[in-house]
Amino acid sequence: MNTLSQIVPGMIHVINGPNLNMLGKREPDIYGALTLDQINADLNARADALGLVLDFFQSNHEGAILDYIHAAFEQGPAGVIINPGALTHTSVALRDALSMLSCPIAEVHLSNIHKREPFRHTSMIAGIATGQITGFGHYGYRMALDYLHSLSC
Ligand code: DQA
Numbered sequence: 799m800n801t802l803s804q805i806v807p808g809m810i811h812v813i814n815g816p817n818l819n820m821l822g823k824r825e826p827d828i829y830g831a832l833t834l835d836q837i838n839a840d841l842n843a844r845a846d847a848l849g850l851v852l853d854f855f856q857s858n859h860e861g862a863i864l865d866y867i868h869a870a871f872e873q874g875p876a877g878v879i880i881n882p883g884a885l886t887h888t889s890v891a892l893r894d895a896l897s898m899l900s901c902p903i904a905e906v907h908l909s910n911i912h913k914r915e916p917f918r919h920t921s922m923i924a925g926i927a928t929g930q931i932t933g934f935g936h937y938g939y940r941m942a943l944d945y946l947h948s949l950s951c
Contacts, residue, residue, distance in 0.1 A: 815883035
């Protein structure tokens with residue numbers, strides 16, 4: 799986990815941004831009780847059953863996420879599932895990095911960002927993502943995976 803060297807062509811990259819390493823402890827009334835490890839394990843089991851290969855990356859550092867996306871770009875990813883956390887609302891750099899990719903990009907949020915504070919209603923990512931899944935808790939990641947799987951059938 800969290801190394802660039804294990805990226806190979808044709809993977810689906812599951813990227814989580816700042817503070818998402820604190821899931822389970824962080825505002826569970828908003829983000830749920832599951833830890834990121836539990837969410838990722840569930841997703842990995844599902845991917846195994848579907849014959850898909852996932853790579854997981856989480857960072858609290860914008861630049862580290864950009865470096866990871868650049869490494870994925872070089873290998874030719876099959877898809878990206880990304881919960882950018884608060885970078886959703888602020889990061890032109892993240893949008894630009896994701897714009898380089900020609901694969902489908904699923905933007906996922908645990909909470910419904912459109913029901914929350916006005917500053918969360920704007921996503922820098924939505925305009926370049928294939929689609930946005932927001933408000934379905936950890937099921938959103940599964941929905942994104944099922945969508946990406948539907949494209950490979
Ligand atoms: C989030 C929503 C963002 O507004 C927030 O900054 C997060 C998590 C979500 O999953 O609901 O860190 O992306």
